[in-house]
Amino acid sequence: MAFEPVLTKGIGELDLVDIEVYEKQGGYQALRKALKQMTPEDVHAEVKKANLRGRGGAGFPAGVKWGFLPDDGRPRYLCCNADESEPGTFNNKMLIEYNPHLLIEGILLAAYATKAAQSFIYIRGEFKRGYDVLVKALAQAKAKGYVGDNILGTGFSQEITVHRGAGAYICGEETGLLSSLEGGRGEPRLKPPFPAVSGLYGMPTVVNNVETLCNVPFIVDRGADWFLSIGTEKSPGTKIFSVSGMVRRPGNYELPLGVTLRELLEEHAGGLLPGRTLKAVQPGGASSPVLLPEHLDLPLDFDSVPAAGSILGTAGVIVFDNTVCMVRTALYYAEFFSHESCGQCTPCREGTAWTARILRRIERGEGTMHDLEVLRSLKEKMSGTTICLLSDFSITFLQSVLTHFADEFEAHVRGKACGVHSLEVRSA
Numbered sequence: 001m002a003f004e005p006v007l008t009k010g011i012g013e014l015d016l017v018d019i020e021v022y023e024k025q026g027g028y029q030a031l032r033k034a035l036k037q038m039t040p041e042d043v044h045a046e047v048k049k050a051n052l053r054g055r056g057g058a059g060f061p062a063g064v065k066w067g068f069l070p071d072d073g074r075p076r077y078l079c080c081n082a083d084e085s086e087p088g089t090f091n092n093k094m095l096i097e098y099n100p101h102l103l104i105e106g107i108l109l110a111a112y113a114t115k116a117a118q119s120f121i122y123i124r125g126e127f128k129r130g131y132d133v134l135v136k137a138l139a140q141a142k143a144k145g146y147v148g149d150n151i152l153g154t155g156f157s158q159e160i161t162v163h164r165g166a167g168a169y170i171c172g173e174e175t176g177l178l179s180s181l182e183g184g185r186g187e188p189r190l191k192p193p194f195p196a197v198s199g200l201y202g203m204p205t206v207v208n209n210v211e212t213l214c215n216v217p218f219i220v221d222r223g224a225d226w227f228l229s230i231g232t233e234k235s236p237g238t239k240i241f242s243v244s245g246m247v248r249r250p251g252n253y254e255l256p257l258g259v260t261l262r263e264l265l266e267e268h269a270g271g272l273l274p275g276r277t278l279k280a281v282q283p284g285g286a287s288s289p290v291l292l293p294e295h296l297d298l299p300l301d302f303d304s305v306p307a308a309g310s311i312l313g314t315a316g317v318i319v320f321d322n323t324v325c326m327v328r329t330a331l332y333y334a335e336f337f338s339h340e341s342c343g344q345c346t347p348c349r350e351g352t353a354w355t356a357r358i359l360r361r362i363e364r365g366e367g368t369m370h371d372l373e374v375l376r377s378l379k380e381k382m383s384g385t386t387i388c389l390l391s392d393f394s395i396t397f398l399q400s401v402l403t404h405f406a407d408e409f410e411a412h413v414r415g416k417a418c419g420v421h422s423l424e425v426r427s428a
Ligand SMILES: Cc1cc2nc3c(=O)[nH]c(=O)nc-3n(C[C@H](O)[C@H](O)[C@H](O)COP(=O)(O)O)c2cc1C
Pocket: 053, 054, 055, 056, 057, 058, 059, 060, 062, 081, 082, 083, 084, 085, 086, 169, 170, 171, 172, 173, 174, 175, 207, 208, 209, 210, 212, 213, 388, 389, 390, 393
């Protein structure tokens, strides 16, 4: 039996942006059920039981995170992370633009469960269309009594504020996001204290990704046992895999967690372009180490991918075939991370800039074997030494391709030329 999508059901067929259409599909029923039949503790317990793991990158269980909020009388806040800046990742964008009421309902349920005083959606600056869609959807939801004071006459009140970022990757990191939302520079903060204890304006705060929150209405409506019946034992539910790169049908594919890389690429994304061979795949956006063709039968879930040496991350699956030069790709990423470093930490600010400078030299055929040694030594200097993980992330792809595609780097250094692109020219 074909798998029936959950979060993406109706997208491309129905105008779910229209609240009436969303309601006809059962929309806002979970909110009604929660507010009328469940306590906040019941909703929290159901999400915890469902083991809904965060979809923003780390896979941390949402129900456990909500449980870290101290019960000390201070106001609590809920922030939806809609910054989605990870290269190769575009599933939040689709949910926001084509199913905004699902996100609003998920936020309301999470706010109810965590007893949040106010909710925020921090949306990536470039998502102008998504921002407009959300503002319009919120006005519709307010007019219907789903947002605002005394929602559905139950005494529960919640305002949702949409805040646009200004195009910085680092504002996707949760504490950078909070700094930016407060009106300061988007600079990450040292953890601990974690946002659950000291977040927005120093108050207990939950930060959850768009896709994480979009799962909540289904868990409340259909129950944790239903959710646990999809995916794998430790990674239940579906995941929207954003597939890009050298495949015939790039796009978003919602599939059960644990689907194999082979099924995702061959059955859903249409396989490789004609005459090409698979070289490598990044399963979790630009920040993830590469998987190799030998990993095609690997289940894509939060535990199997790390066991194979990479991370599921955002499930932004980037496919490289035999025509892609890994040196040039590493340079492209290095320039991205150097540009996006906020500059607070020396290993990150200097390390990302020098990595890009060295790779530029190697790519031009002016590098030395010593440059390769320097690049290989970056792990001990740039991992675990900074305020946030951008520094660590900036070198994961590079370290993996230096290991698996050392010949390409050496061809650039010793042969002063790109082996891959000259091969392509020769075969053309
Ligand atoms: C450099 C960096 C960038 C990040 N960018 C995003 C992002 O764009 N969207 C996101 O949801 N999480 C991002 N994260 C992860 C967040 O810090 C946070 O863990 C996440 O929003 C929590 O939501 P979840 O538990 O629902 O996954 C990023 C983390 C780092 C270190």
